[in-house]
Amino acid sequence: MSGTFLGMPAFPVAAKAAVGDATLRANLRHATHTIRDKRAAAVAELEDWDRLREAGKQIKDHTLRHLDRYLLKLEEAVTAAGGTVHWAADADEANRIVTALVRATGETEVVKVKSMATQEIGLNEALEAVGIAAYETDLAELIVQLGHDRPSHILVPAIHRNRGEIRDIFRAEMGEWGRPAPDGLTDTPADLAQAARLHLREKFLRAKVAVSGANFMVAETGTLVVLESEGNGRMCLTLPETLISVVGIEKTVPTWRDLEVFLQTLPRSSTAERMNPYTTMWTGTTDGDGPRDFHLVLLDNGRTDTLADEVGRQALRCIRCSACLNVCPVYERAGGHAYGSVYPGPIGAILSPQLRGTESEIDASLPFASSLCGACYEVCPVAIDIPEVLVHLRERIADQGGHRLERAAMKAAGAVLGSPRALAAAERLAASTRRLHPKRLPGASAWTDSRELPEVPAESFRAWWKRNRT
Amino acid sequence: MRVALFVTCVNDALYPATGVATVRILERLGVEVDFPAGQTCCGQPQFNTGYRQDAEPLARRLADAFRGYEHVVTPSGSCAAMVRGHYAGFGAQAAALAPRVHELTEFLVDVLGVTDVGAYFPHTVTYHPSCHGLRLLGLGDRPRRLLEAVEGLVLRELPGAEECCGFGGTFAVKNPDVSAAMGRDKIDHAVSTGAEVLCGADNSCLMHLGGVLRREDAPLRALHLAEILASTETEPLEWTESPR
Numbered sequence: 001m002s003g004t005f006l007g008m009p010a011f012p013v014a015a016k017a018a019v020g021d022a023t024l025r026a027n028l029r030h031a032t033h034t035i036r037d038k039r040a041a042a043v044a045e046l047e048d049w050d051r052l053r054e055a056g057k058q059i060k061d062h063t064l065r066h067l068d069r070y071l072l073k074l075e076e077a078v079t080a081a082g083g084t085v086h087w088a089a090d091a092d093e094a095n096r097i098v099t100a101l102v103r104a105t106g107e108t109e110v111v112k113v114k115s116m117a118t119q120e121i122g123l124n125e126a127l128e129a130v131g132i133a134a135y136e137t138d139l140a141e142l143i144v145q146l147g148h149d150r151p152s153h154i155l156v157p158a159i160h161r162n163r164g165e166i167r168d169i170f171r172a173e174m175g176e177w178g179r180p181a182p183d184g185l186t187d188t189p190a191d192l193a194q195a196a197r198l199h200l201r202e203k204f205l206r207a208k209v210a211v212s213g214a215n216f217m218v219a220e221t222g223t224l225v226v227l228e229s230e231g232n233g234r235m236c237l238t239l240p241e242t243l244i245s246v247v248g249i250e251k252t253v254p255t256w257r258d259l260e261v262f263l264q265t266l267p268r269s270s271t272a273e274r275m276n277p278y279t280t281m282w283t284g285t286t287d288g289d290g291p292r293d294f295h296l297v298l299l300d301n302g303r304t305d306t307l308a309d310e311v312g313r314q315a316l317r318c319i320r321c322s323a324c325l326n327v328c329p330v331y332e333r334a335g336g337h338a339y340g341s342v343y344p345g346p347i348g349a350i351l352s353p354q355l356r357g358t359e360s361e362i363d364a365s366l367p368f369a370s371s372l373c374g375a376c377y378e379v380c381p382v383a384i385d386i387p388e389v390l391v392h393l394r395e396r397i398a399d400q401g402g403h404r405l406e407r408a409a410m411k412a413a414g415a416v417l418g419s420p421r422a423l424a425a426a427e428r429l430a431a432s433t434r435r436l437h438p439k440r441l442p443g444a445s446a447w448t449d450s451r452e453l454p455e456v457p458a459e460s461f462r463a464w465w466k467r468n469r470t
Numbered sequence: 471m472r473v474a475l476f477v478t479c480v481n482d483a484l485y486p487a488t489g490v491a492t493v494r495i496l497e498r499l500g501v502e503v504d505f506p507a508g509q510t511c512c513g514q515p516q517f518n519t520g521y522r523q524d525a526e527p528l529a530r531r532l533a534d535a536f537r538g539y540e541h542v543v544t545p546s547g548s549c550a551a552m553v554r555g556h557y558a559g560f561g562a563q564a565a566a567l568a569p570r571v572h573e574l575t576e577f578l579v580d581v582l583g584v585t586d587v588g589a590y591f592p593h594t595v596t597y598h599p600s601c602h603g604l605r606l607l608g609l610g611d612r613p614r615r616l617l618e619a620v621e622g623l624v625l626r627e628l629p630g631a632e633e634c635c636g637f638g639g640t641f642a643v644k645n646p647d648v649s650a651a652m653g654r655d656k657i658d659h660a661v662s663t664g665a666e667v668l669c670g671a672d673n674s675c676l677m678h679l680g681g682v683l684r685r686e687d688a689p690l691r692a693l694h695l696a697e698i699l700a701s702t703e704t705e706p707l708e709w710t711e712s713p714r
Contacts (some may be wrong), residue, residue, distance in 0.1 A: 375601075
């Protein structure tokens with residue numbers, strides 16, 4: 001995965017800073033609670049939601065089980081429709097392919113839309129290194145890019161910013177990248193949207209090359225599908241002469257008909273809309289309409305490794321709706337940046353360590369960035385059992401050696417709990433010394449910094465039972 | 471009817487009153503209660519932290535302790551969910567224990583068929599449904615129905631009730647800042663109800679919440695559901711000296 005987020009501190013350290021940032025917490029709380037309530041209402045409108053959820057799960061599982069076959073079918077269909085398919089095993093290979101394709105056009109700038117996969121591989125940085133400027137055109141992505149920032153949410157990458165902050169970013173930065181912000185720009189949503197519109201329109205009309213992602217790829221027809229709300233996607237996908245789509249291999253669905261399920265579940269789960277405003281579909285190239293050249297870069301970058309894990313592979317069902325982020329109490333407090341990956345929140349906590357491996361400090365901390373409350377599983381439109389995968393990945397980290405002190409603590413607990421006699425003795429000792437227990441134990445500061453310790457009772461239940469019932 | 475009490479390690483060592491209360495409720499309803507002393511811990515802390523191998527012998531020990539009992543009752547949704555959800559992977563005896571374990575409110579409502587357990591508790595109470603009871607066991611409105619049937623009790627709606635309190639086992643220690651922030655929000659919501667008591671059915675969550683509310687000096691106390699249900703007019707709950 002990308003170097004963008006490397007060197008991030010482990011989750012608990014990054015989260016500590018976010019928890020202490022009152023503005024950030026207020027922004028996140030307001031945004032996530034608004035969308036979660038709307039989503040619940042939009043989902044409740046469908047009587048067959050549970051069946052749609054099950055259908056989505058089964059379509060994805062079936063596709064993943066036969067992914068090799070469907071990818072070849074997809075390649076064949078895209079090629080027959082006049083497109084070119086490239087296979088990228090990892091981030092470096094994908095970046096090399098895209099860079100070479102852009103260079104071959106002779107252009108030095110590209111417009112971009114809907115491309116978490118390109119953030120995952122750090123494409124913007126790779127293009128910049130060879131003198132190609134990549135402009136994000138999604139409103140929130142634009143805010144993030146102008147703010148020299150990182151996305152913090154799958155659907156709303158600038159969720160951590162409020163209107164005043166966005167106005168300040170537009171005023172300070174737009175002129176550096178193209179058309180400056182209008183004089184006297186206010187922080188009303190209409191004004192901010194108009195400023196972005198004017199700034200972006202100029203770029204759309206000038207750009208000869210576009211880079212996109214895709215929500216779905218239909219193997220049967222070679223069709224790529226993008227769902228979006230702003231219309232910027234349709235501009236990117238139709239105006240430039242060359243279109244390069246970088247898409248994770250797991251975005252494949254077998255047939256056109258399968259879209260029926262996801263075009264219902266994705267909008268309702270993500271934006272709480274019955275249907276998203278723009279659904280753009282393209283199949284290869286068409287004479288006299290849209291891009292002359294179409295390239296599809298199929299990205300692996302850890303996905304086949306993930307597929308090999310029987311429990312963890314369900315993460316590849318993800319359709320990036322972000323419902324799990326919006327209900328997650330941990331995401332709400334820690335914010336997206338703490339996850340140190342383009343995929344934050346509960347899904348990021350299981351996806352990133354699988355795509356990147358669990359060697360780095362941040363990746364080893366992600367499976368523990370959850371209280372296992374299960375709210376994410378409850379809302380997932382493709383029924384990914386995120387808590388199950390979290391525990392599975394924790395096991396992997398423990399097997400790698402885990403955390404030395406924790407392992408020792410588990411062994412010590414095992415010795416006491418392995419025998420009722422040892423447990424009773426430990427309880428008697430704790431009870432007899434209870435008056436001596438300090439309020440704040442050394443080594444227990446993680447608990448006592450913000451909470452009192454429970455008082456040890458004079459008698460355990462075990463002892464009470466022995467005294468009263470035997 | 472004769473049942474085995476699975477008291478859980480947290481209740482045994484730190485909250486014995488919950489175990490005693492559970493015994494009182496069950497005996498009052500004519501149930502004969504055994505406490506198989508061979509039980510220790512269900513293995514959930516180890517399992518959920520990734521130490522499956524350390525959880526397995528504990529699971530086998532627990533299953534062995536409850537061999538021969540048709541019903542095993544526990545005042546912890548979380549521990550019941552551990553047994554119900556994960557014991558199938560720990561051998562035939564452990565797998566056989568899973569369907570026989572009932573969380574206390576499930577046992578009262580589903581097996582005994584009662585919602586009015588004859589309790590008297592003249593206080594205002596707000597109820598926090600712990601995540602594992604709520605989502606893994608699907609306890610639904612059972613705890614509420616039991617509380618609503620308690621004479622004298624006034625139940626107040628807890629805002630954001632279904633949000634996690636932030637305990638999450640070792641999460642509380644591995645991510646202390648996020649955990650405490652979640653706990654403080656839960657306490658703020660509980661305080662906003664004006665209730666005297668924050669009631670739950672899992673002492674691990676209550677240990678965390680009680681720790682936060684005592685640190686924040688919040689004007690209410692945390693109490694396990696079983697202790698409320700055990701309280702009667704003739705034998706009322708003995709409030710401990712410290713008000714919270």
